[in-house]
Amino acid sequence: MLQSAPNNNAAMTFMVFSPDGSKMATGGIEKNCVVWDVASLRTPTPRAHTIGDGRNVYAAAFSPFGDRIVTSFDDGSCTVWNADTGEALVIVQEHTGPVWAVAFSQDGKRIASGSDDGTVKVVDSYTGDTVLELNEHNGTVNAVAFSPEGRFLASAAT
Secondary structure, X not given: XXXXXXXXXXXXXXXXXXXXOOEEEEEEOOOOEEEEEHHHOOXXXXXXXEEOOOOOEEEEEEOOOOOEEEEEEOOXXXXXXXXXXXXXXXXXXXXXXXXXXXXXXXXXXXXXXXXXXXXXXXXXXXXXXXXXXXXXXXXXXXXXXXXXXXXXXXXXXX
């Protein structure tokens, strides 16, 4: 199926599908993340709900089960939301600069984030407690990824 992404004439910084393909999240400098019902995208009024609180959203990732979504913001924070209701579940203020990359571990227990401050942080996705901090980069961390079995974490910076 080929379909243009819904857009409110704002610059998007991300577009991600849930693991089962039933939801898609879009967002950016429109200051929210919109979670779309993929099955309704071809209708004149697609079903969607907005999560966020008016901050620029730079990245998002669904949990492996698609029930939660993490978003990252320009203020150095990340929030874990209920992907179906938009309820904020965990707020993490770990970075001192905008957060450009987020990823869930394959078991959904950890979230990695990368920031302008050159750090990669790993937190517990249910409590927000810091598990690991890496200070190896000299520039903006713009990508983070867990390996499929969860043994490795990769990051890239500019």
